[in-house]
Amino acid sequence: MRMAARLYSIGFLGSGKMATAMARGLISAGLVRPEDITASATSDTSLNLQRMKGHGVRVTSDNSEVVRRSSVVWIATKPHTVAPVLREISPVVRRDQLFVSVAAGTTLNSLAKNLPEGTKVVRCMPNTPVVVRSGVTVYSRNGTVNGEDKELVEHMLGSVGLGMEMPEHYMDIITGLTGCGPSYMYVMLDALADGGVYAGIPKEIGLRLIAHTMIGAAKMVLENGKHPQELKDDVCSPAGTSIQAIRTLEKAGFRGIVMDAVHAASKRALELSRLDNGETKDVYVKR
Ligand SMILES: NC(=O)c1ccc[n+]([C@@H]2O[C@H](COP(=O)([O-])OP(=O)(O)OC[C@H]3O[C@@H](n4cnc5c(N)ncnc54)[C@H](OP(=O)(O)O)[C@@H]3O)[C@@H](O)[C@H]2O)c1
Structure with missing residues (x-):
């Protein structure tokens, strides 16, 4: 219960296949309400963004708005756009926020390098069955992610399938x-x-x-x-x-x-x- 209360605001930087799968999974698990999710894409006319909107999610083309509104921010753009997006949102990042990246091949070091020092970062590798809450997600975390954050990550991942730290x-x-x-x-x-x-x-x-x-x-x-x-x-x-x-x-x-x-x-x-x-x-x- 305490955990669900903490999950009141989730952001997605990028609204493609993986972000949509994860958002749908979290919503159908009852972990978050659609209106408590904010998702972004390159433009307001993005078909991906429209699809997210169809799920009742708040959408924007402003990445900083996603970060300002969220306690947990999922980084779900393609790997080559992760660094510029993180540099763009860096000025509005707060220390209490948790960043969870699904970008393949993008290391914890490289994520942290483009965020303010001390930012809590988790790197994970999900698969698409998260949409039917039968996904498998392996994750790793940097040194600033504490036990309570780990619990939060496992709660989110567990609600969409199997989550395992490695x-x-x-x-x-x-x-x-x-x-x-x-x-x-x-x-x-x-x-x-x-x-x-x-x-x-x-x-x-x-x-x-x-x-x-x-x-x-x-x-x-x-x-x-x-x-x-x-x-x-x-x-x-x-x-x-x-x-x-x-x-x-x-x-x-x-x-x-x-x-x-x-x-x-x-x-x-x-x-x-x-x-x-x-x-x-x-x-x-x-x-
Ligand atoms: N698909 C999988 O099975 C899978 C599995 C594990 C991990 N992943 C990882 O998940 C990430 C996303 O993959 P995907 O398959 O979901 O990709 P995708 O469907 O191509 O979606 C990428 C999203 O990022 C948005 N985007 C691009 N540049 C942006 C920017 N500057 N600011 C905000 N949003 C931006 C795109 O916007 P537009 O809608 O405007 O194009 C699109 O919504 C990748 O890093 C991938 O490695 C994917």
Whole structure:
């Protein structure tokens, strides 16, 4: 209750896909009322801004207004516009405010560098299912973010899915794993439904059935504590149908391909963060 009372004003710098997903998630979780959110974009005519407005959110093309009105400010522009936007709003930043960035590859150091000294900054990597309150968001915080702020961050992230703190050096890998993760699931889902079409099941029926199959399989992992390998073995009966399919996947190198995909995305995240920050850092991503 005390926490919800603190969340009376939320700002979004940028009103694109991620800001809208997060705003919708926070609203549907009942954590904040639409009228207590202020969001900005490049101009009043931005389609993104109009979409935000459609959700009952207060909108503006003035980034400073977002900051003046908010206790928590989400930084949700594309990474290359983060620094100029932060420099622009810097004069109106207050010490009690919390800044939460979703910008991929933009480090805590680089965020802090463009804000007044001592500003509380959190860097996070969400994924789009936050819109249906089933997102995964990993976050890191700078030294000025205290325990109470951490509680607040976890409350916000927890209301839109799973929120987990991790050391910042994992962030590029997290980007390739869970930030991009939904796209891998969608490709898999579409491919499975196409498999159904190929065999004679209408696509829309296949998509629905497979989406529920994915939810069910994920719940089996999360709720009954068995390893996926064991669950797979449970489905595969000797000389049965599932093992025929698994053999086909394994022969095509399915696992290796998936592992390479995560590695490619993580490597790209590392490249982007180096570009953005003009700094080199330890290589946490295997080359
Ligand atoms: N999409 C994802 O799945 C995902 C996942 C994790 C993290 N992220 C991160 O989320 C951030 C936003 O990504 P997105 O996909 O939501 O991008 P997007 O849909 O392109 O939205 C970007 C928003 O920023 C606004 N903007 C640009 N310059 C601005 C400025 N100077 N002042 C105020 N607003 C400005 C744009 O305004 P207009 O509406 O006027 O163009 C737009 O509303 C990125 O940093 C990305 O790395 C995205």
